Amino acid sequence: MHPKKLPQDVNPKGVFACNELDLKEVQVYGFDYDYTLACYKPSMDYLLYNLGRDMLIKKYKYPEGIGNLEYRENFAVRGLHYDFEKGLLLKLDSFLQIQLGAVYRGLHPVPDDEVLRMYKNRIIPIAYVEAPPKHSNDGVRRTKMIQLADLFSVPEMGLLCNVTEYFLRNHIDYHPEILFRDVKNSVQSCHPIMHQLVVENVSEYLEQNKDLRRFFGRLRKADKKMFLVTNSPFHFVNKGMQFLVGENWKDYFDVVIVQARKPRFFTEESRPLRIYDEVKQTQLWDRVTKLDKGVIYLEGTVKQLQDMTGWRGHQVLYFGDHPYSDLADVTLEHGWRTGAIIKELTHEIETLNDQKFKENANWLQMLTGVIEEHQDYEGPEVQDELDEWMKERDELRNEIKSVFNKQFGSVFRTYHNPTYFSRRLFRFADIYMSSITNLLEYSTSHTFYPRRGVMPHEYTSYFV
Numbered sequence: 525m526h527p528k529k530l531p532q533d534v535n536p537k538g539v540f541a542c543n544e545l546d547l548k549e550v551q552v553y554g555f556d557y558d559y560t561l562a563c564y565k566p567s568m569d570y571l572l573y574n575l576g577r578d579m580l581i582k583k584y585k586y587p588e589g590i591g592n593l594e595y596r597e598n599f600a601v602r603g604l605h606y607d608f609e610k611g612l613l614l615k616l617d618s619f620l621q622i623q624l625g626a627v628y629r630g631l632h633p634v635p636d637d638e639v640l641r642m643y644k645n646r647i648i649p650i651a652y653v654e655a656p657p658k659h660s661n662d663g664v665r666r667t668k669m670i671q672l673a674d675l676f677s678v679p680e681m682g683l684l685c686n687v688t689e690y691f692l693r694n695h696i697d698y699h700p701e702i703l704f705r706d707v708k709n710s711v712q713s714c715h716p717i718m719h720q721l722v723v724e725n726v727s728e729y730l731e732q733n734k735d736l737r738r739f740f741g742r743l744r745k746a747d748k749k750m751f752l753v754t755n756s757p758f759h760f761v762n763k764g765m766q767f768l769v770g771e772n773w774k775d776y777f778d779v780v781i782v783q784a785r786k787p788r789f790f791t792e793e794s795r796p797l798r799i800y801d802e803v804k805q806t807q808l809w810d811r812v813t814k815l816d817k818g819v820i821y822l823e824g825t826v827k828q829l830q831d832m833t834g835w836r837g838h839q840v841l842y843f844g845d846h847p848y849s850d851l852a853d854v855t856l857e858h859g860w861r862t863g864a865i866i867k868e869l870t871h872e873i874e875t876l877n878d879q880k881f882k883e884n885a886n887w888l889q890m891l892t893g894v895i896e897e898h899q900d901y902e903g904p905e906v907q908d909e910l911d912e913w914m915k916e917r918d919e920l921r922n923e924i925k926s927v928f929n930k931q932f933g934s935v936f937r938t939y940h941n942p943t944y945f946s947r948r949l950f951r952f953a954d955i956y957m958s959s960i961t962n963l964l965e966y967s968t969s970h971t972f973y974p975r976r977g978v979m980p981h982e983y984t985s986y987f988v
């Protein structure tokens with residue numbers, strides 16, 4: 525067998541299209557702040573982990589011993605599900621199949637036969653994972669899993685697994701759902717402290733991006749409107765934007781809304797917009813009837829933003845890092861175009877471009893082809909050969925998985941299928957990229973064309 529020619533490298537600064545998008549039609553660029561414009565260093569994960577861990581002891585009276593548990597970088601990845609009935613962290617694919625080998629209790633993988641015994645199936649019923657649509661809610665909660673789709677939830681998962689491990693090792697009985705809620709509430713209640721610490725030492729936590737100012741300047745020059753809608757408070761965003769773009773960052777924006785409480789900002793019918801007074805550092809009670817440049821607003825709803833600006837539908841392109849709370853409603857309900865910023869793409873593309881990875885992926889595909897072709901041959905010597913090949917295939921699959929992340933593999937793929945996270949991302953994002961400033965590689969009138977995906981019945985007839 526001759527190996528095929530290996531594929532070219534993927535551009536880590538590329539912008540990838542799920543749907544055709546003509547930037548000439550886009551008049552308004554909207555942005556989320558955290559992990560969209562502002563990317564954090566790993567020190568942010570350590571900070572949130574440490575604050576949350578200490579809060580568990582102080583406020584929730586968890587055992588002092590967990591104070592010694594250190595954050596493990598690169599343990600969890602975004603997009604995993606936590607089963608709060610069984611206390612497991614696991615990865616699902618787009619068909620709701622469990623990725624065996626990527627199911628963890630505490631810091632240890634659960635053996636495949638135990639997973640299959642617990643779930644009785646490789647496929648999880650949809651009611652476990654997704655709540656029924658809003659209007660058909662009969663009030664009964666059937667979901668048993670929660671997806672952690674936010675980058676701020678990565679240190680939460682780390683804490684959850686460390687504390688679980690501590691309880692298991694010390695034979696302490698615990699309830700996984702209570703533990704989950706306590707960890708989540710602890711870490712999230714520390715966000716105001718985190719904001720303050722970042723404001724005091726912004727370069728310790730925030731990654732500088734020199735291209736951001738150039739990117740904004742180019743949008744301005746092309747006469748595009750710009751707005752910011754973030755859940756974070758003004759003092760925190762202000763400090764970060766000054767660090768990233770400069771003292772005059774607000775000059776670039778036509779509208780700035782902070783403490784927006786997404787996703788409710790996009791779903792609620794009415795909640796008044798308020799004005800934030802920068803000098804007094806407080807919100808005002810005045811009625812807001814128009815949106816002025818240079819004024820900071822808080823709360824409100826997307827309806828008011830649209831009504832007061834006239835910005836609607838496909839002329840708006842909104843960027844966020846959270847496929848659900850940033851992108852789902854604006855695309856499904858309001859017809860905005862959407863861009864996802866997925867920081868993990870940098871590492872994922874580096875891995876795809878690695879020579880060894882390419883060779884392994886290529887060999888895996890060929891080996892699978894050979895197995896597929898020979899499986900129906902009979903006779904013991906063929907079976908022995910097939911068993912050997914299957915064994916080699918399993919080893920290769922695990923190797924390919926673990927180069928992305930040792931425990932959970934790629935954010936985007938389970939062995940051959942897209943992950944649950946990918947499916948949602950591709951559904952809600954027209955384009956996606958590792959960093960917002962990757963757009964500098966394209967003009968402001970560029971059209972992104974999706975690749976014509978090949979369907980299973982087209983493989984031999986189509987130009988792959």
Ligand SMILES: [Mg+2]
Pocket residue numbers: 556557558559560844845846
């Ligand atoms: Mg964000």
